[in-house]
Amino acid sequence: xxxxxxxxxxxxxxxxxxxxxxxxxxxxxxxxxxxxxxxxxxxxxxxxxxxxxxxxxxxxxxxxxxxxxxxxxxxxxxxxxxxxxxxxxxxxxxxxxxxxxxxxxxxxxxxxxxxxxxxxxxxxxxxxxxxxxxxxxxxxxxxxxxxxxxxxxxxxxxxxxxxxxxxxxxxxxxxxxxxxxxxxxxxxxxxxxxxxxxxxxxxxxxxxxxxxxxxxxxxxxxxxxxxxxxxxxxxxxxxxxxxxxxxx
Ligand code: 76R
Numbered sequence: 289x290x291x292x293x294x295x296x297x298x299x300x301x302x303x304x305x306x307x308x309x310x311x312x313x314x315x316x317x318x319x320x321x322x323x324x325x326x327x328x329x330x331x332x333x334x335x336x337x338x339x340x341x342x343x344x345x346x347x348x349x350x351x352x353x354x355x356x357x358x359x360x361x362x363x364x365x366x367x368x369x370x371x372x373x374x375x376x377x378x379x380x381x382x383x384x385x386x387x388x389x390x391x392x393x394x395x396x397x398x399x400x401x402x403x404x405x406x407x408x409x410x411x412x413x414x415x416x417x418x419x420x421x422x423x424x425x426x427x428x429x430x431x432x433x434x435x436x437x438x439x440x441x442x443x444x445x446x447x448x449x450x451x452x453x454x455x456x457x458x459x460x461x462x463x464x465x466x467x468x469x470x471x472x473x474x475x476x477x478x479x480x481x482x483x484x485x486x487x488x489x490x491x492x493x494x495x496x497x498x499x500x501x502x503x504x505x506x507x508x509x510x511x512x513x514x515x516x517x518x519x520x521x522x523x524x525x526x527x528x529x530x531x532x533x534x535x536x
Pocket of ligand 1: 293398399401402434436456459460462463464466467470471472474485487500501504505510514
């Protein structure tokens with residue numbers, strides 16, 4: 289049997305994509321809208337408090353194009369926390385003016401392909417900071433799910449650990465050349481959702497997403513073994529921008 293990569297898991301992730309029901313939002317009276325906005329404000333505040341005490345992290349972005357209008361990306365300690373959080377949001381008045389566009393459940397993952405040194409990795413604060421990351425508040429987000437291919441001649445899961453490690457080295461080198469320009473969070477979703485990984489990228493320059501993903505397309509790990517789902521791209525929503533988006 290072939291050897292599975294060892295993985296370290298951190299916070300669980302929920303990418304919750306929503307669309308706004310503009311017809312209903314416009315039909316609501318001022319008082320109802322004000323109440324809904326207040327509730328939204330309270331939730332954003334609560335999520336920011338959770339982040340302050342490092343019990344999780346939340347990123348809020350608009351989505352460009354028709355796939356959704358905005359996304360909440362939540363990282364929390366447990367699946368129960370994520371569940372409670374989505375249910376609480378779904379009970380708000382504001383949520384009644386949204387429809388569910390897409391969601392993705394996964395867990396922050398690091399693999400041992402390029403790990404160095406021994407000892408308990410979870411005792412390393414740098415590793416912990418990557419397993420429980422405070423999400424950047426960069427101007428742009430890009431999310432897409434992906435698989436590693438399982439076809440007769442191109443089957444990632446039939447490659448030896450050594451071969452995969454060599455391939456991942458080249459992948460990591462390309463990635464590292466974007467250090468400081470793009471921050472990536474890889475979340476694993478085997479057994480949790482429809483694809484094997486979620487890729488979430490953050491940058492202050494949306495063109496860097498295109499350049500990074502394009503460059504990786506030529507790298508063997510992606511060129512040969514990558515399979516990709518839908519791409520979502522969006523702009524940072526702070527409270528003020530969120531309110532502006534909803535203003536009629
Ligand atoms: O964790 C590390 O920094 C070690 C190197 C590394 C691993 C193990 C790494 C680095 N990645 C790893 C694992 Mn990655 N990554 C993607 C995509 O669009 C595409 O073609 C692929 C989507 C991008 C854009 C990206 C970026 N990576 C993985 C895995 C799990 C593989 C497995 O276990 O089989 C996937 C699915 C994946 C996909 N990767 C980096 C980046 C970047 C920017 C880096 C450098 C990170 C840094 O050094 O800070």
